[in-house]
Amino acid sequence: MAAPETRPGLSRPGFTARLPLSPTESVCAMTYCVAMNLASGMLFASDSRTNAGVDHVSTFRKMQLFERPGERLLVLLSAGNLATTQSVVSLLRQRAREERESGHILNVPSLYEAACLVGETLREIAHRDGPALSQSHIEVGCSFLLGGQIKGEAPRLFNIYPQGNFIESTTDTPYFQIGEAKYGKPIIDRVIQHHTPVEDAAKCALISFDSTMKSNLSVGLPIDMLLYGRDALDGGTHKRITEHDAYFQSLHEGWGRALREAFAELPPMSWDK
Amino acid sequence: MAAPETRPGLSRPGFTARLPLSPTESVCAMTYCVAMNLASGMLFASDSRTNAGVDHVSTFRKMQLFERPGERLLVLLSAGNLATTQSVVSLLRQRAREERESGHILNVPSLYEAACLVGETLREIAHRDGPALSQSHIEVGCSFLLGGQIKGEAPRLFNIYPQGNFIESTTDTPYFQIGEAKYGKPIIDRVIQHHTPVEDAAKCALISFDSTMKSNLSVGLPIDMLLYGRDALDGGTHKRITEHDAYFQSLHEGWGRALREAFAELPPMSWDK
Numbered sequence: 001m002a003a004p005e006t007r008p009g010l011s012r013p014g015f016t017a018r019l020p021l022s023p024t025e026s027v028c029a030m031t032y033c034v035a036m037n038l039a040s041g042m043l044f045a046s047d048s049r050t051n052a053g054v055d056h057v058s059t060f061r062k063m064q065l066f067e068r069p070g071e072r073l074l075v076l077l078s079a080g081n082l083a084t085t086q087s088v089v090s091l092l093r094q095r096a097r098e099e100r101e102s103g104h105i106l107n108v109p110s111l112y113e114a115a116c117l118v119g120e121t122l123r124e125i126a127h128r129d130g131p132a133l134s135q136s137h138i139e140v141g142c143s144f145l146l147g148g149q150i151k152g153e154a155p156r157l158f159n160i161y162p163q164g165n166f167i168e169s170t171t172d173t174p175y176f177q178i179g180e181a182k183y184g185k186p187i188i189d190r191v192i193q194h195h196t197p198v199e200d201a202a203k204c205a206l207i208s209f210d211s212t213m214k215s216n217l218s219v220g221l222p223i224d225m226l227l228y229g230r231d232a233l234d235g236g237t238h239k240r241i242t243e244h245d246a247y248f249q250s251l252h253e254g255w256g257r258a259l260r261e262a263f264a265e266l267p268p269m270s271w272d273k
Numbered sequence: 274m275a276a277p278e279t280r281p282g283l284s285r286p287g288f289t290a291r292l293p294l295s296p297t298e299s300v301c302a303m304t305y306c307v308a309m310n311l312a313s314g315m316l317f318a319s320d321s322r323t324n325a326g327v328d329h330v331s332t333f334r335k336m337q338l339f340e341r342p343g344e345r346l347l348v349l350l351s352a353g354n355l356a357t358t359q360s361v362v363s364l365l366r367q368r369a370r371e372e373r374e375s376g377h378i379l380n381v382p383s384l385y386e387a388a389c390l391v392g393e394t395l396r397e398i399a400h401r402d403g404p405a406l407s408q409s410h411i412e413v414g415c416s417f418l419l420g421g422q423i424k425g426e427a428p429r430l431f432n433i434y435p436q437g438n439f440i441e442s443t444t445d446t447p448y449f450q451i452g453e454a455k456y457g458k459p460i461i462d463r464v465i466q467h468h469t470p471v472e473d474a475a476k477c478a479l480i481s482f483d484s485t486m487k488s489n490l491s492v493g494l495p496i497d498m499l500l501y502g503r504d505a506l507d508g509g510t511h512k513r514i515t516e517h518d519a520y521f522q523s524l525h526e527g528w529g530r531a532l533r534e535a536f537a538e539l540p541p542m543s544w545d546k
Contacts, residue, residue: 206542
């Protein structure tokens, strides 16, 4: 992986100087995740950069799958404090293994209840770890995207806030982003609609990541992508995009060139008063 | 001006629900400003939206000029708490009128010292108003971009932080943004270099505003733009872009169309493993 110092547009003195890492940021996993619930299927994408300061960059998978083939696939993407997100995932997995009586991620009857479960588990960790962290001015918080399908329901997608409450996607708003979402939002806002084919959605998601990585070094390759076809109830199709991925390289170059050409073709501003 | 509720991509339940206005945000002037110090001149642009909650949207000019024709032009762009930014500007103007002995914005001998003066004045207001505001959990802070030219110096540009310290632009980083900067940063990162002609810089700044306004309703028309030609030592050329501006409309439509076309021309992702 390229060292963050060499990423174009990011090693500039103005911007690194402008955003010194606060104690809060220095232990948080800034990241970028996007999930889309479209007519023909669902798309999930997450980067895997975890940073505790720019000189300490690691790779952690931020996409977790909970499956019962033929019955359910749940995909959980996370952004925020890595200790918190890992604890939530560990407890969700442990309680599913133990077949907890009050319900667990692999037997709750709806995705809505799965989202409740993730929210509750997040509150549990925040309650346990929050006081000690806040003494050190460290944010315990994190966000999740939870999507997938449970047999008997349509595919559903939820955006779970650091407080544990959540909202669900709609056909009007078929996508959610968490983490460092802003740089990559304009292209998604322009392209993605409920009926966008998933292949186009994947292309759009990768362009969105490319824009984000160009403007923020806390988001980096590899990117985990998962495509889930509506009603398949399988594990979906996973793809990991590394720096050697020819398609991502071609998108990176093609999109940059297309933007510069589009920019050059628009007329310059006239300053006549 | 279009009501914020009708702005495309912003009235979606997911995103408005995701970002409830906190007490802090409800009294802050979110905004977007960009300034560029290029080989042939300087470009300044600021929106004029001030919001205290989405149902209370006003227009305030965020670009202030301090001029002595033939000797200096200083341009101050502001983002953040409107009470603070207005107080800073009022004091800078009052002290220039009073010809304050210890120096003022119209007689300090360098732009560096003008940036010090703005930073000091900001600290003065933060000291005066901060305690009362923090009792109500309201941010006193704001950011400034200060640029221009004083006779005997080259044009200079400074980014002044809420703490009153500041950084200066360089030929490597010839631009700064403050406020809601992220949505509009990718196109600037891709296009702007020290030798970019100012006409292209103006076009790029407007596209950057268009992307920002598409993704965030707290930034809105009109946009104030000022073009200053290197060594002119005049008041520059001002242009106010309203919703009726034909050039901005053509950029808005042309850029959206060009992005969709560029997107369509790139190959879709293949999911063969």
